[in-house]
Amino acid sequence: MAAIELRNVTKKFATADGGTYTALKDLSLTVEEGQFCAVVGPTGCGKSTTLTLVSGLERPSRGEAFVHGQEVKGIETGTGFVFQQDAVFPWRSVLDNVAAGPIYRGKDRSEATAQARDWLRRVGLSGFEDRFPHQLSGGMRKRVALAQTLINEPRILLMDEPFSALDVQTRAIMSTELLHLWDQTKPAVVFVTHDLEEAIALADKVVVLTAGPGTVKAEFEIDLPRPRVVQEIRFDPRFIELYEQIWEALRAEVAEAYDRTTRTAVAS
Numbered sequence: 001m002a003a004i005e006l007r008n009v010t011k012k013f014a015t016a017d018g019g020t021y022t023a024l025k026d027l028s029l030t031v032e033e034g035q036f037c038a039v040v041g042p043t044g045c046g047k048s049t050t051l052t053l054v055s056g057l058e059r060p061s062r063g064e065a066f067v068h069g070q071e072v073k074g075i076e077t078g079t080g081f082v083f084q085q086d087a088v089f090p091w092r093s094v095l096d097n098v099a100a101g102p103i104y105r106g107k108d109r110s111e112a113t114a115q116a117r118d119w120l121r122r123v124g125l126s127g128f129e130d131r132f133p134h135q136l137s138g139g140m141r142k143r144v145a146l147a148q149t150l151i152n153e154p155r156i157l158l159m160d161e162p163f164s165a166l167d168v169q170t171r172a173i174m175s176t177e178l179l180h181l182w183d184q185t186k187p188a189v190v191f192v193t194h195d196l197e198e199a200i201a202l203a204d205k206v207v208v209l210t211a212g213p214g215t216v217k218a219e220f221e222i223d224l225p226r227p228r229v230v231q232e233i234r235f236d237p238r239f240i241e242l243y244e245q246i247w248e249a250l251r252a253e254v255a256e257a258y259d260r261t262t263r264t265a266v267a268s
């Protein structure tokens with residue numbers, strides 16, 4: 001049984017003028033247990049909307065979303081999220097931020113705190129337990145966000161451009177760290193990104209969406225060996241070969257989306 005399955009999903013949104021806007025059309029996607037799937041596509045093609053259907057934040061207008069064989073009908077408890085914006089509580093210490101999930105789920109404080117210390121060690125933040133989020137760098141805050149999510153041991157991990165606010169070097173380091181952490185608990189991952197290099201470096205499978213309404217244009221198995229060091233894998237000849245193949249599929253969609261925005265800009 002697949003960890004995640006979207007079966008011919010269409011998602012329409014109501015527009016301000018009383019009409020509807022089709023964000024996704026007939027999209028089918030399967031992510032196996034323990035598989036790392038990256039979703040790429042031009043801006044506005046429906047990548048984030050795809051995640052909202054898996055998480056249960058939104059329901060499909062047509063088609064079905066399944067997690068572990070069960071139809072998604074609301075927000076799933078076994079699902080973790082990491083977004084571009086950090087969802088940390090600014091008024092809580094790093095330790096309390098990470099311990100919040102287990103406490104919320106009924107663990108007693110001392111057990112939750114011990115578990116949070118362990119996760120902070122795993123993400124390289126031992127010694128920073130008493131700091132507040134504003135006293136950390138962007139990369140460190142991202143590590144807190146990862147610990148905060150992974151401590152709940154989600155079987156499904158949804159990531160929406162989680163590293164896009166980071167500088168290039170920190171981003172590559174965080175990506176390698178993410179792979180290391182993922183390897184410890186192996187959730188099924190859907191990782192949305194604009195960055196094809198990042199997608200190939202991380203994933204087992206890269207899914208290319210069409211310019212909106214988004215549907216799957218092509219899927220590519222990434223047969224690069226693991227463990228991977230994201231900073232170095234891009235020099236591998238197989239990486240370059242995969243990049244060329246996938247870019248071939250993505251290029252037309254990016255051009256189409258760009259044309260549409262410039263046409264709209266000229267018309268208005």
Ligand SMILES: Nc1ncnc2c1ncn2[C@@H]1O[C@H](COP(=O)(O)OP(=O)(O)OP(=O)(O)O)[C@@H](O)[C@H]1O
Pocket residue numbers: 013014021022023041042043044045046047048049050194212
């Ligand atoms: N709640 C909503 N109501 C109306 N329209 C929406 C809503 N959510 C998304 N859309 C529209 O659906 C389309 C797809 O949006 P979505 O955010 O999924 O795209 P995306 O591929 O993640 O974009 P980007 O790469 O720019 O982040 C966009 O045109 C967006 O304006």
